[in-house]
Amino acid sequence: MPAELDSRTRPQLPPTHYLDNRIYTDPAVFEAEKDSILARTWRFVCHASEIPGPYDYRLVQVAGHELVLVRGKDGEVRAFYNSCAHRGARVVRNTAGTLEQGRMTCFYHLWSYDDEGRCTGISRPAGYRDTSVRKEDTSLRPVRVETLFGLVFVCLDDTACPLHEFLGEAVIEAMRTPFGIADLEVFHLHRTEIQANWKLFVETNYEGYHELLHLLNRTTGVAQQEYQERQWTNHQRGHVSFDHARISYGNLNYEQREANMMPGMKPNGHVVINLFPDMLLNCRSTVARIDSLMPLSPTRTLLECRGLGLADDTDTVRAMRVRHHNQVWGPTGINLAEDMWAVQAQMRNMENGSSRYSVIAREEEGPMDDSSLRNFYAEWSRLTGYKPHDLNAEQTSGQG
Ligand code: FES
Ligand SMILES: [Fe+2]
Incomplete structure (x- = not known):
């Protein structure tokens, strides 16, 4: 007798709390996303x-x-x-x-x-x-x-509406730390091709639950008492921001990040801002990262990763930022490889049909809640007209 929840059976959940995985593989969905989201929203370049x-x-x-x-x-x-x-x-x-x-x-x-x-x-x-x-x-x-x-x-x-209206005041205010206080400079840029749908990678920055994947996050963030108190906000139009969390880099024998912070950042602080549809901003105290995506096909995505410091960094401070950047991010950083590993593992089972549904049902007073994903898919559905829980449901006329 089949279990009530396996990857092939429609979950017994509200429609907002699960996904029909064909949204990641169907060529018609990909074309609709191009027309109604990627070509209609403000995109970081x-x-x-x-x-x-x-x-x-x-x-x-x-x-x-x-x-x-x-x-x-x-x-x-x-x-x-x-x-x-x-x-x-x-x-x-x-x-x-x-x-x-x-x-x-x-x-x-x-x-x-x-x-x-x-x-x-x-x-x-x-x-x-x-x-x-x-x-x-x-x-x-x-x-x-x-x-x-x-x-x-x-x-x-x-x-389309102006950028200011697309983002909204609250998101712009969240972005001010660390992007809006002093002049920044890109010191790192690399591109990598991910063998997975673009939304799967976006989700890795939207949901906090998968911090359990990362050795770094498990050891230096999630393990701490106050981690559960981390606040996040689901904004209009599918954007989401996570406030400061305090990270204990020393737990992994990494340098603490308590000097030469990026503007507005707290010592060892970590903030996350995700702009719909595909711009992912992270700042870990001393260094900022921007990821943006170029979806190539339903199953292939080009990822662009940038590292940023202050425009007037001294050579010594810049070297420190580069070191901190490369510890976690960059092609040799620990977290990017783990995220790519996870989404490519999902994609394979979604492509071959072993996995038909995904569960996004977590509800809790803490940063591992799935409401950020539900916020993303509400906007995705508004623009494409597709019901993300059921591709066979009648498509409404999207507003994108
Ligand atoms: S000059 Fe550009 S196509 Fe002829
Ligand atoms: Fe991640």
Whole structure:
């Protein structure tokens, strides 16, 4: 006789408290997510310190589109689809650099554009004399950009609300520590491909229950009496923030983090802020981390991880931040490898159908409650129109 709860049987729980795992594998769901979430919400693409000077640029990927992000001569950061107005070739082909003489020249027929996306030259223009094609009326297609605390966001949807409204006052206030007090600088960036659905990785920063996976968290955080008192807030639009927890690094013979803290951070403090849909911010006292995701397919995700310190760090302080960063994060840190290991283990069973349902039913007065995940999926459902507990349920028209 089958048990009441196994990975193949629909759990006897309220619909908000479990998931139909096909949300992680179904190609139609992935397409709906691209259209209604990834292309409609504000997405973090880089930190201002990565394009510090006039004409500095980077290529970024958003919802399957390649954009070129350029700091203009006037200091403004702008974004454009990296697609030539002539016949669609990629205009900028190096992933990052400084525009020579502030120009982007398409390699195919040599049309050129300035730092504001305006066309500055059409080769052999006489051939267009009797047509409406004029460089004065031609440009790269612009994309909305907003910067908050040095964090650069873009949104492909011209009708979406401004970034401020998307985040809300409470989230912006939570982000102020450590991002909004002093100038920060990215000192570490790496990318890694995860063989799992993007939401599975997002969940690793949304729920505190899996801290039990991490040797570091088990030993230096969860084991402490006051851990249960950690406060968290589920915000509007699926965002969530966790207040300071005190970490005892000494339990693992790691250095305590009690000097040269990031702005606003407490000694040995740890804060977490997750912005829907896929920007994950962590600060462990002396160093900050930003993760962002580029979903490639239902089962493949590119993860970008950044480490940040203060822009005016001395060499000695920066070396300390790098050391603290690499202890926990970075490609050699202990936690990232464990999170990847966990989500790839889930994905395999979801793809082959061994696992049809996931339980997100924890209710407790403490940071291992699952309400943060339920908050995420309420927003996911509002935008996609899918019922996350049952893909066969009639899809409502999503609001994304
Ligand atoms: S496609 Fe760019 S100049 Fe022709
Ligand atoms: Fe984790």
